[in-house]
Amino acid sequence: MARVTTASLQEMKAKGEKITLLTAYDYPMARLLDEAGIDILLVGDSVGNVVLGYENTLPVTMDEMIHHTKAVARGAKRALVVGDMPFLSYQISISEAVRNGGRFLQEAGAQAVKLEGGKERAETVQALVETGIPVLGHLGLTPQSVHQLGGYRVQGRNEEAARRLIEDALALEEAGIFALVLECIPAKLAAEVTSRLRVPTLGIGAGPACDGQVLVTHDLLGFTVRKVPKFVKRYVNLYEEILNAVGSFRAEVKERKFPAPEHCYDFPE
Numbered sequence: 259m260a261r262v263t264t265a266s267l268q269e270m271k272a273k274g275e276k277i278t279l280l281t282a283y284d285y286p287m288a289r290l291l292d293e294a295g296i297d298i299l300l301v302g303d304s305v306g307n308v309v310l311g312y313e314n315t316l317p318v319t320m321d322e323m324i325h326h327t328k329a330v331a332r333g334a335k336r337a338l339v340v341g342d343m344p345f346l347s348y349q350i351s352i353s354e355a356v357r358n359g360g361r362f363l364q365e366a367g368a369q370a371v372k373l374e375g376g377k378e379r380a381e382t383v384q385a386l387v388e389t390g391i392p393v394l395g396h397l398g399l400t401p402q403s404v405h406q407l408g409g410y411r412v413q414g415r416n417e418e419a420a421r422r423l424i425e426d427a428l429a430l431e432e433a434g435i436f437a438l439v440l441e442c443i444p445a446k447l448a449a450e451v452t453s454r455l456r457v458p459t460l461g462i463g464a465g466p467a468c469d470g471q472v473l474v475t476h477d478l479l480g481f482t483v484r485k486v487p488k489f490v491k492r493y494v495n496l497y498e499e500i501l502n503a504v505g506s507f508r509a510e511v512k513e514r515k516f517p518a519p520e521h522c523y524d525f526p527e
């Protein structure tokens with residue numbers, strides 16, 4: 259089973275085959291998503307709000323990201339594993355960005371990194387790519403800038419903002435990204451970006467024209483305690499399933515129905 263590579267993603271765009279990207283933060287989920295044939299596993303800094311209980315992604319550290327990426331890399335045999343560069347790991351200087359980006363490949367076993375931002379990150383992207391670290395770009399709603407954006411809201415909704423986003427996308431492509439995440443932007447703008455880029459676009463809340471689709475796995479599984487955005491489709495309600503299962507365990511223990519004889523060991527003769 260051949261590993262998905264940045265080159266195979268490019269071929270998928272050329273053939274019109276849609277690309278799938280889901281988030282993973284641990285080994286069992288990585289194994290499941292890999293077995294299901296998901297093309298890219300993103301160890302998102304959304305680990306902060308989705309599983310670590312932080313209010314947003316800003317407190318997530320490099321060490322936390324490396325810890326989770328190692329677990330995901332151990333579980334993924336086919337999918338391309340992308341480590342998400344956390345806040346302040348790539349903005350301070352280009353050399354810090356290269357050192358931190360390199361840790362995802364050298365220590366954690368990822369095959370690529372993701373970072374947020376447009377033109378202002380082009381030099382950083384170029385330095386990472388020149389070092390041999392493939393970069394996934396991220397434009398639109400960039401959660402590490404939540405305070406600057408004034409909340410989690412749709413981006414690129416007026417002509418000026420749309421023009422800037424297209425310029426940013428082109429600058430990132432020029433700098434060497436292998437694909438671009440477009441988060442929470444109008445479907446028409448995402449379609450325009452997709453048609454203007456040679457590299458694949460991966461949309462999350464960006465409509466059907468993107469070359470691939472992204473979701474936070476816990477959202478699509480209904481295994482999340484946060485309010486989910488409009489663009490999420492929930493395929494199962496795991497929160498309720500788990501609550502029911504755990505409730506049944508509790509009731510059976512209280513009622514002395516568990517453990518039953520089949521769950522017990524005999525004393526040796």
Ligand code: KIV
Pocket residue numbers: 281300301302303304305342396439441462472473474
């Ligand atoms: O951190 C994350 O999960 C992400 C995706 C939503 C693209 O950046």
